[in-house]
Amino acid sequence: MVLLPIDTVQHAQPPASPIVEAVLALLHQKVRQNYAAHLAGGGAGFDDFVFGSPDCGISRADMEAVEATLLASGHRFDWSASISVQERPDAYKGGGDSTANVMFENADAVVGAADAEGRAQCGQGDNVVRYDANVVGTARYIRSNDRVLSYLTDGVPPGTIAIIDDSGGTLTAPIIDQFTGILCAGGTVRSHLGILSREFGIPCFMNAKLNGIKDGDKVEMEASAEARTTEDYQTGTERTGRVWRLEETA
């Protein structure tokens, strides 16, 4: 492993601002890689590296990657001119929770027209354990840190069926116990999230394939479906619970 001189300066205080610290940490990571490549290519040392290429090989694309990483983490930038937020609502505070507007459109989702009771199938998933009854709630995509933080502070709206795509439950860990149901796009019934949901007694489908559910839609999970077993995974046997969108009757 190649370290930069700054990495071993014990008394170097981290930057006061978290955004400066995050940006610097990401850039240093890239500079370390470039420095390692410089040494591997026969470069003499750090002086040789920095004076040979004053930008340390950091390109525009690297800076764009830094920005993309910050946005992907759920961070949104402060703006100084309102044109910024108008032009790039996804990147700035106050641009709205655009992650809630996405809709999973999995081609493998089984979909159908509404039945006599107004239930239209919008997909299916691997039931982690069988319950006596199905569960009905409001679908909410939980993909942004802002949403998790606001739910953490103000509580998850009652009757939330969370739609998430992280089977490790990293983002949703602090609020998972408040969900009425969970639809997770990844993982298997043995995933950490599957284990957690069983522990809380919250109906949960893993490996959920969904299509046509919008944030705020009323949905029903077939929690009474048979659970998918280890043998099912080994033999490739499909055994799924259905998910329906319920037509508003009001």
Add this chain to the structure above:
Amino acid sequence: MMDTRSLTLHGLAIKRHAAAAAVASLTGLSVEAVAAQLGAAVASGRAVEARGAFTLTPLARVALQAGYERHFGNLREDQAFQIAYHGFERINPELKQVITDWQTMNVHGQIRANDHSDQAYDDKIIDRLSAMHERAETVLAGLARGLPRLAIYGKKLEAALDKAESGDIEWVSDIHRDSYHTVWFELHEELLRIMGQERVE
């Protein structure tokens, strides 16, 4: 060696949403030191406090993650540690299966929640957990040789198993305590961060 600040934030990242005492217990730092660091993290926008516990902000998570190679680069290249890590990953699916079997029961061909009314069934699963733990001990020792702080996990796992074996079954997988599954999951999270790996499932 991670400094107190980094180790506190690292511990909180593993716990995800936790009070100072829990982060201290995981990292081996004192509660006072952790509380001071968490207070500073909240004041500078690196953590938020909600419902009596802390969680990292996105920027703090990014900075922490990007700094891991600086802290753990040597371990990533340490062959003995790599072997121990791969040993853990080999046992991990088995642990998840044991916990899944602990939580569920096959009743007339249906997988239902285990209501823990059948002690013979529960005993059998705890036996499997004990046997698995015995095999994991070599791995845990190997991990602690590479990074002494990791011995904390081994001690917690053993304590949880002891309690489960003596009949206090909440220690198998209960979420609100350092149950066997809780500690195992946290160790997995720790190792993924150390090794710079992503969770597969």
